[in-house]
Amino acid sequence: MTTGVPFLSAQAQTATRLEASHDFKLAGDSLDQVLGNLGRQSGAVISVDASLTAGMRSQGLAGRYTTMQALQRVLTGTGLEPVRDTVGEYTLRRQTPSVGATSTTTLHEVSVVGTRQNPSALPEAYAGGMTARGARAGVLGNQDVMDIPFSMTSYTESFIRGRSAKTIADTVAFDPSVMVSQTGGMVDSYSIRGFPIAEGNVGEIAFNGVYGIAPNYRAFTPYIERVEVLKGATGLLYGVSPDGGVGGVINVVPKRATDQPITRLSTSFEERSVGGLQLDVGRRFGEQQEWGVRVNGSHEQGKTAVDNQRREISVGALGLDYRGDKLSVSLDLINQYEDWDAPSRVFSIGTGMAVPDAPNGRSNPAQTWGWSTLKDRSALVDLEYRVNDQVTVFGNLGHGYSKVDRLFDQQMVFSNSAGDFTSTPRYGIFEVKRDTASAGARLGFTTGAIRHRATIQATTLDVTNYQNSTDGRRFSSNLYAPLRLPAQDVAAPGSVPRVAKSQLDSLALSDTLSILNDRVQIIAGARYVQIDADNWDRITGARTSTYQDKAWTPALGAIYRTTSSTMLYASYIEGLSRGDVAPQTARNAGEMLSPYKSKQYELGFKADFDSVMATASLFQIVKPSAFIENGVFGQSGEQRNRGLELGLQGEATKGVRLHGGITWLNAELTQTADPALRGNQPVGVPRWHTTLGAEWDLPWVPGVTLTSGLIYSGKQYVNQQNSASLSSWTRVDVGARYATNIHGNDVTFQLDLKNAFDQAYWSGVSQWGAFALGSPRTLSLSASVAF
Numbered sequence: 001m002t003t004g005v006p007f008l009s010a011q012a013q014t015a016t017r018l019e020a021s022h023d024f025k026l027a028g029d030s031l032d033q034v035l036g037n038l039g040r041q042s043g044a045v046i047s048v049d050a051s052l053t054a055g056m057r058s059q060g061l062a063g064r065y066t067t068m069q070a071l072q073r074v075l076t077g078t079g080l081e082p083v084r085d086t087v088g089e090y091t092l093r094r095q096t097p098s099v100g101a102t103s104t105t106t107l108h109e110v111s112v113v114g115t116r117q118n119p120s121a122l123p124e125a126y127a128g129g130m131t132a133r134g135a136r137a138g139v140l141g142n143q144d145v146m147d148i149p150f151s152m153t154s155y156t157e158s159f160i161r162g163r164s165a166k167t168i169a170d171t172v173a174f175d176p177s178v179m180v181s182q183t184g185g186m187v188d189s190y191s192i193r194g195f196p197i198a199e200g201n202v203g204e205i206a207f208n209g210v211y212g213i214a215p216n217y218r219a220f221t222p223y224i225e226r227v228e229v230l231k232g233a234t235g236l237l238y239g240v241s242p243d244g245g246v247g248g249v250i251n252v253v254p255k256r257a258t259d260q261p262i263t264r265l266s267t268s269f270e271e272r273s274v275g276g277l278q279l280d281v282g283r284r285f286g287e288q289q290e291w292g293v294r295v296n297g298s299h300e301q302g303k304t305a306v307d308n309q310r311r312e313i314s315v316g317a318l319g320l321d322y323r324g325d326k327l328s329v330s331l332d333l334i335n336q337y338e339d340w341d342a343p344s345r346v347f348s349i350g351t352g353m354a355v356p357d358a359p360n361g362r363s364n365p366a367q368t369w370g371w372s373t374l375k376d377r378s379a380l381v382d383l384e385y386r387v388n389d390q391v392t393v394f395g396n397l398g399h400g401y402s403k404v405d406r407l408f409d410q411q412m413v414f415s416n417s418a419g420d421f422t423s424t425p426r427y428g429i430f431e432v433k434r435d436t437a438s439a440g441a442r443l444g445f446t447t448g449a450i451r452h453r454a455t456i457q458a459t460t461l462d463v464t465n466y467q468n469s470t471d472g473r474r475f476s477s478n479l480y481a482p483l484r485l486p487a488q489d490v491a492a493p494g495s496v497p498r499v500a501k502s503q504l505d506s507l508a509l510s511d512t513l514s515i516l517n518d519r520v521q522i523i524a525g526a527r528y529v530q531i532d533a534d535n536w537d538r539i540t541g542a543r544t545s546t547y548q549d550k551a552w553t554p555a556l557g558a559i560y561r562t563t564s565s566t567m568l569y570a571s572y573i574e575g576l577s578r579g580d581v582a583p584q585t586a587r588n589a590g591e592m593l594s595p596y597k598s599k600q601y602e603l604g605f606k607a608d609f610d611s612v613m614a615t616a617s618l619f620q621i622v623k624p625s626a627f628i629e630n631g632v633f634g635q636s637g638e639q640r641n642r643g644l645e646l647g648l649q650g651e652a653t654k655g656v657r658l659h660g661g662i663t664w665l666n667a668e669l670t671q672t673a674d675p676a677l678r679g680n681q682p683v684g685v686p687r688w689h690t691t692l693g694a695e696w697d698l699p700w701v702p703g704v705t706l707t708s709g710l711i712y713s714g715k716q717y718v719n720q721q722n723s724a725s726l727s728s729w730t731r732v733d734v735g736a737r738y739a740t741n742i743h744g745n746d747v748t749f750q751l752d753l754k755n756a757f758d759q760a761y762w763s764g765v766s767q768w769g770a771f772a773l774g775s776p777r778t779l780s781l782s783a784s785v786a787f
Contacts, residue, residue, distance in 0.1 A: 023288065024061050024070050025325050031056035034074055040389055042067045045089040052080060052092055064259055064289050122226070122253070123154065127611040127650045128657035130159040130695070135228035136209045136251050138237025139457045139508045140523070141442070146608055149523060149557030149569035151177070151231040151617045151645060157255070159659075160221050162695065162707065162737070164268070164752045164780055168205065168219045168252060171227045174691045174709055176661035177248070177645055178229060179684070181764030181772050187217040189766055192231055193621060194641040194665050194685040195247030195598075196766065204243050206251040208332070208380060208396075211242055212434035212461050215336050215376035216402035219252055222278055222296040223317030223334060226253035231645070232619060233575030233600040235553030236527045239506045242434075242463055244577030246598040246623055254319050254332050257282040257292030266784035268300065274311070276300025294319040305778040307364040310341040328384045336376040343372045343406075346770040347421065347479075349414045354724050356419045356479055358760045361776030365412065365479055367425070369487035372406035395439035404430040407490055411770055412477075419479030425472035427490040435462045440508075453512040455525075458505075465500040468493035468538055497541060502533040502578070510555075519561045526554040529576055531595060545581050547592035566607045573600050580626045582633035593635050598623040612650035615661075619643055627673035638671035639682050655697035660710075663689045669720060680722045684765035686714035688728075703740050707752075709733040718769045726771055729761035746786040754778045 022042045026034050031053045039046045044067045058074050065073070071082035071090060081095045123134030123142055134144040135154035145152060155171050165171040169188040172178045181189045190197050190204075197204050207213035221227075230237065231248040238249050262282035269275050278298035285291040296319075301312035314337045321330040345366050349355055380398035387393065409423040440457030472490040477483040510525030530550040537544050557571035579593030604617035625637035647661035667685040672678050681687075690712040698704045711731045718724050735752035758777040765771045 022067065022070070023064050023290070023323055023325065025288070026058075026060040026062070026070075026074065028058060028060040031058045031074075031078065034058040034060055035071075038067075038070055038074060042070065046071075047089060047091045049092060052094070053078075062288060125156050125158070126613060128695075129156060130162070130657055130659050130693075131649045132156055132226060135226070135230065136253070137230060138209060138234060138239075138249070139440070139455050139510055139525075139527075140237065140512070141209075141455075145613070145615075146567055146606055147521065147559070149559050149571040149604070150237075150573070150602065151604060151615065151619075151647075152229060153231075153647065153649070154226050154228040157225050160224065160227065161784075162705075163693075163709070164735075164750060164782060165221055167221060168224070168227050168250060171221065172229055172250060173711060174660060174693045175229050176647065176663045176689055176691045177231050178250075179686070179689060179713065179764050181766060189764070190250065191684065191764075192229070192245075192248035192250075193619065193643060193663075194667050194682065195245065195621065195623060195639075196684070197241065197245030197247050197250065204241055204245050204250075206238065206249055207378065207398075208253060208382060209238075209251060210380060210396055210398060210436055210438070211238070212436035212463065213332075213378045213380045213398045213400050214252060215334070215378065216400070216432050217374060217376075217404070218336075218338070220298070220313065220315045220336060222280070222298045222315050223254055223294075223319070223332075224252050225255045227251075228253065232602060233573045233598050233621060235529075235574045235576045235598075236508060236510060236525050236555035237573075239459060239461075239508070239527055240504045240529055240531065240576045240578065240595075242461065242502075242504070244596070246575035246577060246596075246621065254317070255280075255282070255294045255296065256319055256321055256330070257284050257294045259284060259289060262294075263787040264784055265787070266782060268780060268782040270302070270780040271305045271778050272303040274300055274302035274304055276313075290323050292319075292321040292323070305362060305776045306342075306344060307362050308342045308366075308368045309344065309364055312339040313337070326386045328382075330380075330382045332378070332380045332382075334376070334378040336374070338372070338374040340372045342366050342368045342370055343408060344773065345409050345412055345423070346766070346772050347412045347414060348768075348770050349718060349724055352723070353414065354417050355718060355726055355762065355771070356414060356417050358727075358762045358773060359480055360758065360760045361755070361774050363479070363482075363773065365421070365477055365482040366409050367485060367487075370406075370408045370425070372404065372408055375403045377401045390444040392442045393440070394442070396437065398436045400432075400434040400436075402430075402432045404428070412479075414479070419481075420476065421479060422474060422476050424474045425488050425490055426469050427472070427492050428469035429467070429493055429496045431466040431496055433464045433466075436460065449515060451514040453514075455508070455510045457508045459508070460506075461504045463500075463502050463504075464498060466496045467499045468496045497538050498536055499538045500533070500535050502531065505530045505532075521559040523557040523559075523571075524555070526552050528552055529595070531578055533578060533592060535581065545592050547579070549579070549594050551576055551595050551597065553597070565609060566605070569602075569604045569606070571600075571602045573602075574598060575600065575621075575623075577623075579635070580633075586628050586633035587631045588633055591633070593626055593633070596624045596635065609650075612648065612652055612658075615645070615647040617645045619645070622670075629673055636671060637669075637673065639667065640670045641665055641667040641682075641685065643667075655699060657695040658693070660690070660692035665689070672720070674720075677720050680720055681717050683718060683720060683769055684716050686716045686728070688712065688714040703738050705737050705739070707733075707735040707737070713764070716765045718765050718771060726762040726765060729759060729763075729774065731759055731761070731774065732756045742785075748784050750782045750784075752780045752782075754780070 123132045132154035135152045137143045173180045179191045205214040228251040264280040266278040282294040296317045298315045316335045318333045378400045382396045384394040412421040412423045414421045438459040443454045472488040506529045508527040513522045533547045535545045553574040555573040559569045561567045575598035577596040582588045582591045600621045602619040607614045620642045643665040649659045693709040696706045714728045716726045737750040739748045755777045761774040762771045763774040
């Protein structure tokens, strides 16, 4: 007899996608027994016709292979060959001359072997290689995009290199749900679905699914394998973000040594005089290739495309890993150093005035004697032990340290539309220490016709901030005709005292229930969070506030597979942010409010056509805020963002790759201190944000690929009164690369032109109404050789 309903293999299809290669240890035995063990170790579904394998034996297998490679080796000498069908299941048939045929043989006695999914395996790249089939969904581990009732995108190393992306900001700039405001080199700021997730503050970027490890203000790409964007509230999945972002999570995945040795040397040159060198080396060792080493180092320096600005950047990263039959361990060490001369700054406007027109992005009103130095060090140990096919335990331990030492112009405040502004130089020192740890277990079991994948995880994150500054003399200048003033001798702070400390502890429980042969999946769970926070006066050292509170953040999602390649989903999830501290002008000055609970509802549709994936989602996020009412600072405000996201990724036709989409946001201030502001559009939230990236392999010139990218952002208000705004803008990037082989080595030459039409624009607005100039037209060249 035969078996197979389209939905029967949905979980197996996901497992195949998530496990491009596996570590096999198969002892010699009967062929049926070896195939059974192979299915369990790979998580693949293998349909076996008992009449074909009767009496056969196999010598077994040891090493790292894809499921197809392992099957081919196990079947050597048996006269049988494996066949993979369109939904990812494997069958066996007698070898025929037509090796490439994909038809299957009618089976008689059939046994289905292996349905285990590995939530720690890196999802494989999607068609075209620019994005991946899945990403990390926090506590749930890595998930196929078709197996999760949320919206997420994962950008691969191929995408990062193909876009010459130096930072994660360069990478996610082409995500339609992400707004990036680059504030001139010192920090990168982001918002997702109209809510800020990183405004130059502490640790909003996750590293390998963990907060507190990624560099504080910017993460460079030399050591990054994937940049993943999980959109919307993530209370259950990731817990409380260090600075309270609720729009989503950006997670970076570090590089690991691959089965094939890697030695890649790259050079780059950017307009004016920025030159760089990067080395990427990866090797595996041991009888089973169980030990891995990946080393990445880069350095660049020179004059940037912005006037009077120089930068120097050094990055070093070491990734070690061990992958055994049951135990997997990894260690990541990262060191980043940035030094900027005349770093660009952000602007704001005075009351009752319009925003001056943006000059060309090369303009730099900052004083030439300003500078900024950033140092980051990070370390993370990850451990996973598979007790058996049903139980896996995991944990991590990490530390991050960041220090900023700089003399810079503070926020430049315009006094009129002619571009006159004032600013005050400041010598500031900021230090952030972060310690994190977690432990958990994943369990697989069945209750009747329901299959369960349950997870329990406990986490802790401790963040301590140190800060001090001294101010110089206030000065005046002009945006369009900057005054070059004599350097001010601003004294460095005499000490850097502790000013804030917070500890975020949580316990998460989740269960994914699969019924009707995986046609229906339900994800349910909740996270219990306890927040402890203290603040100190940096002058007197006196404690100004202390706070302790706790909360639950539940989540519920459902997936219905309409066909084997399409699905509908609905979800509800909450996000959690630390409460604000009441200002001195309030009667309850110094009081820290209870955590803010944001609530997200989402409906979506996803279609995976093997070469192209299309997604659509409707969502609503409601986030509380605080203001003073009748003299008391309390949680009385509210912002509601409703939106529609449309996304597309994949290979539309052979040699043509696309990615991008459209986000429409209907954002509104639903509760405010001033009744006149209710119904207004929130600061920094455009109605429309559209991106489209494309690559085209020229069919008549082998090795040549043309690239392009478009970003459109609608009008954004810079104040709650909606009386002043930034104009909409469009940026177009173009480029080309040529891949060839020279003396047996793969060589790639690449040219990129950012902001090809030299559009002058204000790039985006922070939640405080500050905005930055967009990037100028910048030409860059690079060459890489893989030995």
